[in-house]
Amino acid sequence: MWVRINPPPPPVVLKSSTAALSQQKSEEESAASLRTAHNLIKENMLDVRWNIVFLSLTMHSLAQMHPNPRNKHCAAPELSVLNGKMQSSSSIRQKYVHNEKVFYECMEGFTPSGGNDRFAVYSCMAGKWTPKSTCQKIGAVPVNNTCSEPVVPNGSAHRQGDSVTFTCSPGFIQTGAQRFTCGADGTWTPPLPQCLPQSVDVEANTPVGDIITCKEPNNFKASDKMQIQGLKGVSRPGDLLSFSCTYGHMLNGSSNVTCGPDGKWSPSFPKCIVIKCPRFNVTNGKLNDRRMRVNIVVTVTCLAGHHLQGPRTVTCLASGRWSDIPQCMPDAKPVEKTCPGPAVDNSVSTGRAGASYRTGEALTFTCKQGFWLDGPPQVTCGPAGQWQPRLPSCLQSVEPSAQPKPPGECDAPQLNNQPTILLHDDYITQKTTVFPAGSRVRYVCELGYVPAGGSSYRQCINGQWTNLSLRCERKSCGSAGEVSNGHFLYTGAEFGDSATGVCDDGYDMVGHKTRNCMSSGVWDGRVPVCEVVHCPEPPSVSDAVMSGAFEPYTYSSVVSYRCRKGTLSGNKQLWCTKNGTWSSPPPTCKDISCPILPNVLHASRTGTLRPPYKHRDAVSFHCDWGYVLVGSTTVSCGIDGQWSPELPTCRLRVVFHWRGR
Structure with missing residues (x-):
């Protein structure tokens, strides 16, 4: 508000006393006008401030009385609606904003309405979930029936879309279901409940004491x-x-x-x-697992001399049946390989004469007169059907010529009693039997052997062959490998030796356990595997709780038993042994009590005074004054239901008084 203030009048020159008084009066009036204008301004400014405050409070009150529906949030939606369930219940939240949507997948035989060909849609509208489309039966004619507003005396309804729940007033209890849905026929399903007084039987409307409820299970873990x-x-x-x-x-x-x-x-x-599958066994086979629960996979291994016919693994199915169980069939007997009769011309052999020889049979050769032996004097029939080492030859000796032999020449070289050293093939095939002076011949090691020093050559000098210094030793195969949970026992690590696998306690061998060092300097076969021994599921004990190891129960696993009631009799702990069995039979839980104790004369007792007397209950005895206790002060109720040790007795104390003379 604006207030106009008139300026004071111009000063007047006093010409007389009357004029002076008039001037003074005019000045006082001007001052009063100024004070009046100032007060009006202050009052108007205060009114403006109060008007602003009043307007702000009024707008806030109106906002509280009429909130914007878009600011209302919806609570977590239901996981299922009529004929449909939520598409993704794992991502559900506790609060949704206005116009946010959730989708429900219709059950088999139902389809969404409203044009959506996949899901029924519910939207958050003004704090409530409102269906945009619902799940209708396929082929059904859409209906537009609506249900009347649900009313239950002494109760209030809480509506969420097409569903409603009720809350009874204080002092009343609800009967029937908790949630109701508006059906296509315009009725609520199931029928609406009742809110009955707490002192009224929900079944017969007769007075009772407390509210009738059913105790919900709380012991399911x-x-x-x-x-x-x-x-x-x-x-x-x-x-x-x-x-x-x-x-x-x-x-x-x-x-x-x-x-x-x-x-x-x-x-x-x-x-x-x-769900357990029945126990099964495979004749001439071995199972690596004895558990019978669903999804357990059991591996079948056949014993030596048998082969697997069918799948190697068997699975316990959810139906309680095993998948196809294989069989261990006997191996066809291998055809024994034999060595043919040796044909060494101009030789004489010692040993059995025949057309064929079995593995391990040996023959010794000597040459007829006029021939000399080139090669090993003894050979053995090997497992592959070949003579080892290779057969020798008998070479014709050179007859002395009528002409004198040129000086310095040497006869064909001979090598006796060294089966691991052979003359090189290049010299064996030569037809000459005379070597000029200075000639050299080379020797090699037999199969499976390697040079270990010395020269492999001999030289003809002055009609004599120099001595052969070559030494041959067996090839080394090194380590046969590392056996997990086991080790190898070696006869050696060179050609012809073997290594046998041995498993640690609690493990079984799978595969061939023996490896042989071959002539090539490597071990045949593969490193065997030691698999841990499994024990069957430990036996259950009535009235007992088992703790400790869980499946699978393998070697050294320990389980413990504790009685829920009664006293444990037997071993408290069982362990899985190396044989795949439990260390002892399971314990039992017995309700052990001892008979009523008879009174001990001249004694009082403390401890457990009233029956029943349970295991470990103890009673102590104290003799009356003047009596002495003979026996144990305390007896206990033993696990056999008897008191031990025996009850004491109280004997009269005898005091001797010696009277002097």
Whole structure:
């Protein structure tokens, strides 16, 4: 607001006293006008401020009374709607913003309405989930029926799209189901509940004491392999629980249990039992695992002299049956290889004469008169059907010529009693039997041997061959390899030696256990494998809890037993032995009690005074004054149900008084 202030009048020159008074009065009026204008300005400014504050408060109140629906959030949507379930329940959140959508996949036989050919769509609108399309039966004529507003006396409805839940007023209890859906026929399914007074029987409307509820199961743990749907914390008559088992288990009992009007579940709760395949054996075969649960894979290995016919592994299926089980069939007897009768011209052999010889048979050769032996004097029939080392030859000796032999020449070289050294083939094939002076011949090591020093040549000097210094030794094969969880026992590591695999305690050999050092300087076969021994599932004990190792139960695994009630009799711990069996029979849980103790004369007792007397209960005895206790002060209730040691006795204390003279 603007206030106009008039300027003071111009000064006036006083010409008389009257004029002076008039001037003073005019000045006072001007000052009063200024004060009035100043006060008006202050008052108007204060009004403007209060108007601004009032306007702000009014707008805030209107915003609280009429909030913007777009600012309302929706709670987590239901996992399922009528004839449909959420497409991805794993990504569900606790809060959704306005116009956000969730999708439901229609069940078999139903299809989405509203033009979406894949999913039913629900949108968050003003804080509530509103269906944009629903799951309708395929081929059904779309209906536009709507359900009337659900009303339950003494209760309030909470609507979310086509579904509604109820909350009873204080002092009332709800009967029937918890959630209701608007059906295509325009009715609520199932029928709406009732809110009855807490002091009224929900079944007969007769006075009772407390609210009728069914105690929900709270002893199902993850190890029970059971899943329960429908748990609410408090279950009332008509509520339904659905039970299912995880993979590898099957339900023993009804899958649906209903809370009855008497506060009891009907039928009784089911159990999930492990699906097991029956035990099986393969004749002449060995199994690496004795477990029988679903998805267990068992490897079958045939014993020596047998071969596998069928798959090498067998799997326990979810149906409780094994996949195809193989057989171990006997190997066809190998045709024994033999060596043919040796043909060494101009020789005489010692040993059995025949057309063929078995492995290991040996022959010794000597040459007829006029011939000399080139090669080993003894050969042996090898496993491959060949003579080892190779057969010798008998070469004709040179007859002395009528002409004197030129000086310095040498006869054909001979080598006796050195089976590991042979004359090189180049000289054996030569037809000449006379070598001029200075000639040289070369020698080589037999198969499986290598030079170990010395010269491999001999030279003809002055009609004599120089001595052969060549030395041959067996080839080395080195290490036969490392056996995991085992080791090799060697006869040696050179040509002709063998190495035999041995497993550590608690492991079994798979594959051929023996390797041979070959003439090539390498070991034949492969390194065997030592697989850990498996024990069957430990036996269950009635009224006991087992702890410790889990499947698979292998060598040295330990399990312990603890009685839920009663006293444990037997070994508390079992371990898997190297033979694939448990160390001892399982213990038992016995309810052990001892008989009532008879009174001991002249004694009082402390400890466990009243029956029943359980295992480890103890009672102590104290003799009355003037008596002495004979025996043990305390007796205990033993595991055999008897008191030990024997009860004591109280004997009168005898005091001797000696009277002097």
